[in-house]
Amino acid sequence: MCSSNRRRSIYCILPPNILINVAKRGTQEQRDAVLETLSVDQSLRASRTQFALLGGNKVAHESITATPPQKQRTIYDTNHTQTLPGTMVRSEGQAAVADVSVNQAYDGLGNTFDFYYKSYQRNSIDNAGLRLNATVHYGSKYDNAFWNGQEMIFGDGDGVLFNSFTGSVDVIGHELTHGVTGSEANLIYLGQSGALNESISDVFGSCVKQFVLNQTADQADWLIGAGLLAKSIQGVALRSMKAPGTAYDDPMLGKDDQPADMAHYVHTASDSGGVHTNSGIPNRAFFLAASAIGGFSWLKAGQVWYDTLTDPRLKPQANFASFANLTVLNAGRLYGSTSPEKKAVSDAWHTVGVLKQPLSIVNLPLNPTQRGETTPSDGAQQPGR
Numbered sequence: 494m495c496s497s498n499r500r501r502s503i504y505c506i507l508p509p510n511i512l513i514n515v516a517k518r519g520t521q522e523q524r525d526a527v528l529e530t531l532s533v534d535q536s537l538r539a540s541r542t543q544f545a546l547l548g549g550n551k552v553a554h555e556s557i558t559a560t561p562p563q564k565q566r567t568i569y570d571t572n573h574t575q576t577l578p579g580t581m582v583r584s585e586g587q588a589a590v591a592d593v594s595v596n597q598a599y600d601g602l603g604n605t606f607d608f609y610y611k612s613y614q615r616n617s618i619d620n621a622g623l624r625l626n627a628t629v630h631y632g633s634k635y636d637n638a639f640w641n642g643q644e645m646i647f648g649d650g651d652g653v654l655f656n657s658f659t660g661s662v663d664v665i666g667h668e669l670t671h672g673v674t675g676s677e678a679n680l681i682y683l684g685q686s687g688a689l690n691e692s693i694s695d696v697f698g699s700c701v702k703q704f705v706l707n708q709t710a711d712q713a714d715w716l717i718g719a720g721l722l723a724k725s726i727q728g729v730a731l732r733s734m735k736a737p738g739t740a741y742d743d744p745m746l747g748k749d750d751q752p753a754d755m756a757h758y759v760h761t762a763s764d765s766g767g768v769h770t771n772s773g774i775p776n777r778a779f780f781l782a783a784s785a786i787g788g789f790s791w792l793k794a795g796q797v798w799y800d801t802l803t804d805p806r807l808k809p810q811a812n813f814a815s816f817a818n819l820t821v822l823n824a825g826r827l828y829g830s831t832s833p834e835k836k837a838v839s840d841a842w843h844t845v846g847v848l849k850q851p852l853s854i855v856n857l858p859l860n861p862t863q864r865g866e867t868t869p870s871d872g873a874q875q876p877g878r
Contacts (some may be wrong), residue, residue, distance in 0.1 A: 504671040505639040508769035514747040562616040565624040594629040601665030618672035640668040666701030670694040685812040687768035692775040700791040710783045710790040737773030755846030778841040785837035817842040
């Protein structure tokens with residue numbers, strides 16, 4: 494599982510309820526693997542806390558000077574131990590190696606870097622040229638992948654329930670986007686702000702995959718982690734942005750519990766207030782907006798979401814309503830107050846029940862000098878109602 498505190502979180506791709514279900518229902522071997530994963534996650538939280546107390550990425554990149562953006566990737570291999578970062582096996586510019594996981598991690602980091610730079614002129618995760626490091630073959634049958642604030646870490650999966658975690662580029666894009674969010678809005682990993690944190694990672698993780706495959710919104714599968722589930726599992730992915738709640742329904746993993754709208758918002762104390770569960774609501778809003786606008790989802794809908802993520806008015810404790818209103822405002826700023834793009838964004842939030850009415854008029858201050866000064870407009874649905 495992952496910590497609920499925003500400064501102590503490791504951002505794992507697997508929702509904790511899946512691991513808990515396997516621990517309850519799996520064979521002894523599967524239970525052992527999952528319990529080991531949960532134990533490892535606990536120790537990694539401590540490492541993440543220490544890194545944050547030392548200043549996090551601010552310490553890691555404060556000496557970087559302004560240079561032309563360029564990828565700086567390094568891949569390590571722990572050889573199934575838990576000693577990070579492991580042995581360096583491939584660095585920037587080196588040829589592919591025999592290990593598929595190493596090459597997939599290297600390519601995934603590069604694809605995510607290229608996506609952010611070519612789409613939004615962002616220079617790496619922190620927008621200051623942060624090196625992109627990753628470790629593969631972490632632990633024994635480790636069922637997870639995560640961004641720990643310093644690097645990407647990939648387990649190989651157990652081969653029965655989950656395949657290798659390096660094989661899905663959207664998973665890599667998802668996890669690295671947690672670093673982007675942390676360096677921008679730093680959304681608190683709890684409740685609706687935490688669900689937004691997870692959703693933003695799904696949004697840009699999916700956009701990275703669509704970018705790599707050169708897919709338009711209507712061509713995309715809108716699945717997160719397609720190919721990650723083993724053949725024995727009844728499901729297609731970890732999450733569906735198009736149809737939240739339908740990604741899997743399996744005796745071992747349980748049923749996908751994501752709601753598709755605010756009428757089915759899940760109030761829970763688990764998973765940091767349902768951050769992986771309720772992220773289905775803003776996920777579907779992005780799918781609806783991108784589909785209505787058409788074309789490549791990262792160009793217009795993605796630009797609106799990116800501008801909102803980097804908007805100084807977005808609070809660390811933002812709820813769905815305040816985020817939605819900012820997306821409508823930014824869509825109007827980018828494409829015009831009566832544009833079809835703004836209407837598509839507004840209609841999407843209305844459809845999922847976050848905005849009370851489509852094309853809501855927002856009255857947010859135009860001076861973005863202070864973060865945390867704004868509140869949702871009257872056109873917004875309040876949290877969980």
